[in-house]
Amino acid sequence: MELWYTEKQTKNVGITCKVKGTLYSKRSQYQNINVIDTYQFGTMLVLDGAVQTTLVDEYIYHEMITHVPLNTHKNPKNVLVIGGGDGGAIREILKHKSVERAVLVEIDRHVVEASKQFLPQISCALTDSKCQVLIEDGIEYIKNNKGIYDVIIVDSTDPVGPAANLFSKDFYISIYEALKDDGIFVAQTESPFYNQDLIKRVFSDVKEVFPITQLYCAPIPTYPSGYWSFTMGSKKYHPLEVQVGKVANLDTRYYNAQIHKASFILPNFVKTLLKDGKIND
Amino acid sequence: MELWYTEKQTKNVGITCKVKGTLYSKRSQYQNINVIDTYQFGTMLVLDGAVQTTLVDEYIYHEMITHVPLNTHKNPKNVLVIGGGDGGAIREILKHKSVERAVLVEIDRHVVEASKQFLPQISCALTDSKCQVLIEDGIEYIKNNKGIYDVIIVDSTDPVGPAANLFSKDFYISIYEALKDDGIFVAQTESPFYNQDLIKRVFSDVKEVFPITQLYCAPIPTYPSGYWSFTMGSKKYHPLEVQVGKVANLDTRYYNAQIHKASFILPNFVKTLLKDGKIND
Numbered sequence: 245m246e247l248w249y250t251e252k253q254t255k256n257v258g259i260t261c262k263v264k265g266t267l268y269s270k271r272s273q274y275q276n277i278n279v280i281d282t283y284q285f286g287t288m289l290v291l292d293g294a295v296q297t298t299l300v301d302e303y304i305y306h307e308m309i310t311h312v313p314l315n316t317h318k319n320p321k322n323v324l325v326i327g328g329g330d331g332g333a334i335r336e337i338l339k340h341k342s343v344e345r346a347v348l349v350e351i352d353r354h355v356v357e358a359s360k361q362f363l364p365q366i367s368c369a370l371t372d373s374k375c376q377v378l379i380e381d382g383i384e385y386i387k388n389n390k391g392i393y394d395v396i397i398v399d400s401t402d403p404v405g406p407a408a409n410l411f412s413k414d415f416y417i418s419i420y421e422a423l424k425d426d427g428i429f430v431a432q433t434e435s436p437f438y439n440q441d442l443i444k445r446v447f448s449d450v451k452e453v454f455p456i457t458q459l460y461c462a463p464i465p466t467y468p469s470g471y472w473s474f475t476m477g478s479k480k481y482h483p484l485e486v487q488v489g490k491v492a493n494l495d496t497r498y499y500n501a502q503i504h505k506a507s508f509i510l511p512n513f514v515k516t517l518l519k520d521g522k523i524n525d
Numbered sequence: 526m527e528l529w530y531t532e533k534q535t536k537n538v539g540i541t542c543k544v545k546g547t548l549y550s551k552r553s554q555y556q557n558i559n560v561i562d563t564y565q566f567g568t569m570l571v572l573d574g575a576v577q578t579t580l581v582d583e584y585i586y587h588e589m590i591t592h593v594p595l596n597t598h599k600n601p602k603n604v605l606v607i608g609g610g611d612g613g614a615i616r617e618i619l620k621h622k623s624v625e626r627a628v629l630v631e632i633d634r635h636v637v638e639a640s641k642q643f644l645p646q647i648s649c650a651l652t653d654s655k656c657q658v659l660i661e662d663g664i665e666y667i668k669n670n671k672g673i674y675d676v677i678i679v680d681s682t683d684p685v686g687p688a689a690n691l692f693s694k695d696f697y698i699s700i701y702e703a704l705k706d707d708g709i710f711v712a713q714t715e716s717p718f719y720n721q722d723l724i725k726r727v728f729s730d731v732k733e734v735f736p737i738t739q740l741y742c743a744p745i746p747t748y749p750s751g752y753w754s755f756t757m758g759s760k761k762y763h764p765l766e767v768q769v770g771k772v773a774n775l776d777t778r779y780y781n782a783q784i785h786k787a788s789f790i791l792p793n794f795v796k797t798l799l800k801d802g803k804i805n806d
Contacts, residue, residue, distance in 0.1 A: 250541060256564035262537040283537035301718070304792075437582070437746050463744050463752035465718050470751015471744035498792040509787035511585075511779040 249280055249288075251295055253468035254438050259295070261285060267362050272354040274406040279362040285466055287363055289330055291355070291401050295466045297330050302366055305432070306332035307499040308462045308507065309474060313395045313428045314340050315491050315504060316476070316483040320394040321345065324422070326382035326410065328399030329355035331367035337397075338369045339494050346375045349386075351406055353379040383409055386418040393423050398431035403442060411442065413449040416477065420453050426480040429454070436461060436514050437469040447518050450477040458483055459518060460507040462498070473514075484508060530561055530569075532576055534749035535719050540576070542566060548643050553635040555687040560643040566747055568644055570611055572636070572682055576747045578611050583647055586713070587613035588780040589743045589788065590755055594676045594709045595621050596772050596785060597757070597764040601675040602626065605703070607663035607691065609680030610636035612648035618678075619650045620775050627656045630667075632687055634660040664690055667699040674704050679712035684723060692723065694730040697758065701734050707761040710735070717742060717795050718750040728799050731758040739764055740799060741788040743779070754795075765789055 250260040261282045268279035278290040286299030297305065310333050314320050321344045325333045329350035337346045348370065350356055356377060359367040370377055378385065382398075396419050400407040409415060410431070419429045433439075433446050443459070451457040454477030464472045476483060488501040510518075531541040542563040549560035559571040567580030578586065591614050595601050602625045606614045610631035618627045629651065631637055637658060640648040651658055659666065663679075677700050681688040690696060691712070700710045714720075714727050724740070732738040735758030745753045757764060769782040791799075 254565060256543040257566070258541045260531060260539045260541050284535060285538070461744075463742075463750075465750040465752065469744075469746040471746065497794045500793050500796075502790045503792055506787040506790035509783045511784055512781050513778045515781075 249282070249290070251290070251293060257468075259466065259468075261288070268358050270354055270358070272352050274352045275401075277352075277354055277358055279358055288466070289355075289359065289363060292405055294402055296401065297332060297363070297366060298466050299363065299365060301465050302330075302332050303496070304462055304464050304498040305467070305472065306336045306366075307496050308460070309333055309397055309399060309430055309432060310336040311339075311494060311496065311499045312460060312474070312483060312504055312507065313397065313430045313476060313478075314343075315486055316478065316481045317394055317426070317428050318481065322393050322395075323347070324349065324389075324393045324396045326386070326396065326398045327351075327401065327407065328397070330359040330363055331356070331370040333397055333399045334372070334375050335366065335369040338372055338374055344374060346372075348375065348377045349380050349382045350377065351379070351381050383415060383418070386415070386422045389422050391421070391424055394427055396423060396427065396429045398429070400432060402434065411446060413452070416450050416453045420477070420479075423479060428479070428481060429477045431475050433459070433473045433475045435467065435469040436471055436473050436511075436517070439468075440517050443473055443475070444517055444519070446475050450475055454478060456480075456482055458508055459510060459514065461510070461514070462507055530563070530571070532571070532574060538749075540747065540749075542569070549639050551635055551639070553633050555633045556682075558633075558635055558639055560639055569747070570636075570640065570644060573686055575683055577682065578613060578644070578647060579747050580644065580646060582746050583611075583613050584777070585743055585745050585779040586748070586753065587617045587647075588777050589741070590614055590678055590680060590711055590713060591617040592775060592777065592780045593741060593755070593764060593785055593788065594678065594711045594757060594759075595624075596767055597759065597762045598675055598707070598709050599762065603674050603676075604628070605630065605670075605674045605677045607667070607677065607679045608632075608682065608688065609678070611640040611644055612637070612651040614678055614680045615653075615656050616647065616650040619653055619655055625655065627653075629656065629658045630661050630663045631658065632660070632662050664696060664699070667696070667703045671702050672705055675708055677704060677708065677710045679710070681713060683715065692727060694733070697731055697734045701758070701760075704760060709760070709762060710758045712756050714740070714754045714756040716748065716750040717752055717754050717792075717798070720749075721798050724754055724756070725798055725800070727756050731756055735759060737761075737763055739789055740791060740795065742791070742795070743788055
């Protein structure tokens with residue numbers, strides 16, 4: 245018998261993967277958590293029916309959500325990840341020697357536990373002495389921590405269920421206040437093909453809060469449309485002013501200094517989406 | 526009843542699309558041709574079970590396979606497309622005012638006919654006075670036409686069935702000979718995630734034939750992995766030496782002058798794939 249797992253990425257299109265078996269299945273207080281073993285992508289973490297990360301392609305997402313802001317910042321020491329209970333962002337953050345403290349605030353302890361058990365290649369840095377894991381609501385946490393972070397990364401699920409409020413303007417204001425005077429914020433902001441209204445709204449909201457707002461993209465095979473966006477809000481540093489020669493010599497499989505800059509070059513349809521035409525101009 | 530069409534893009538992963546109905550279905554001498562109407566991507570051309578083009582995302586592929594070589598060339602007048610019976614590449618080529626003649630050599634007349642009937646938005650330029658459509662084997666055609674083209678585009682199906690020989694070194698040598706002394710060739714060369722052996726082999730073969738060989742990529746939601754590669758062989762012009770300010774002001778939805786250059790910036794895993802590490806360095 246062949247088992248196939250299908251995620252409907254929109255109501256009209258899906259990705260379907262041949263499955264060896266289910267490794268973990270739990271209904272937590274917040275969501276359905278499944279870890280499955282797939283032939284194409286290896287171990288796969290699925291939350292509420294949406295692929296979050298897979299052993300085979302996770303590096304692209306985790307490298308791009310971390311190294312772009314951390315190399316844009318001149319000297320990141322304190323870094324916060326909201327969501328990202330799999331630990332992949334923390335693993336990449338701790339590749340930066342300047343980082344003294346990486347805090348993970350994940351609402352669902354079962355995501356952390358499942359990742360530690362079934363995705364050790366991704367979660368490996370969660371036990372690092374520089375990493376602190378807090379099982380808390382990121383929205384509450386951020387309200388109570390002002391002016392202390394150099395970089396804040398919102399590594400959330402889709403904007404439904406537990407993550408919905410992580411895509412609100414009020415939350416971006418709280419993030420702004422939790423950052424130091426030269427702080428940088430990045431959030432995953434879905435597919436430029438399938439989630440255009442969301443991208444427009446988030447970009448507009450972040451732009452009202454941060455003086456420098458930029459969108460960048462990367463290909464990720466297991467995410468809807470295979471093409472993903474990240475929105476950056478920065479108080480001082482511009483991501484395109486990064487000195488290519490100064491970019492840390494990181495052990496990466498997707499990211500490099502040229503990719504850092506190229507990821508901000510947007511196709512016409514994405515420029516149009518962001519309306520004012522001033523992106524990258 | 527819900528109808529879904531699923532393409533197994535590899536033996537272990539597929540894309541599945543909700544379908545309104547089948548518009549056309551034919552077994553030709555060369556392949557199975559289907560045109561279906563999908564909710565997500567509109568009208569979709571499927572050859573031997575593989576999505577070739579859809580109304581919603583075709584612009585990316587057709588813009589990138591044409592404008593990159595045509596803007597790299599200083600003055601393209603005579604352009605050849607091998608395959609590409611849907612006409613999308615021809616439509617984009619004829620946006621360049623320098624082009625005097627665009628020849629399409631497609632082996633399967635039923636692909637051209639189905640595209641004219643069901644994909645008029647894509648095939649519209651096939652009746653242009655500058656376009657000549659030849660129903661012939663591209664491999665034979667190219668052997669009999671030496672030194673006459675400025676740009677040759679190989680817009681083929683996957684490297685199985687009727688297109689297999691379009692991915693051979695002998696064919697690249699024939700293309701080299703069919704080009705003028707400053708000619709440029711581009712072929713679609715599959716997914717950097719799923720078809721790494723093919724990309725390596727083609728890149729190596731093209732490099733043995735052309736003095737300048739470069740790979741570039743673009744996101745295409747309906748193609749396997751959502752991320753696609755194109756391999757360029759050029760006799761004289763380097764694609765990164767294109768003057769951004771001189772790039773024709775084309776009516777495009779994906780391509781622009783900055784995307785032209787950014788598409789040649791490769792992630793580390795693709796650079797590694799091409800082995801010698803000299804790509805983009």
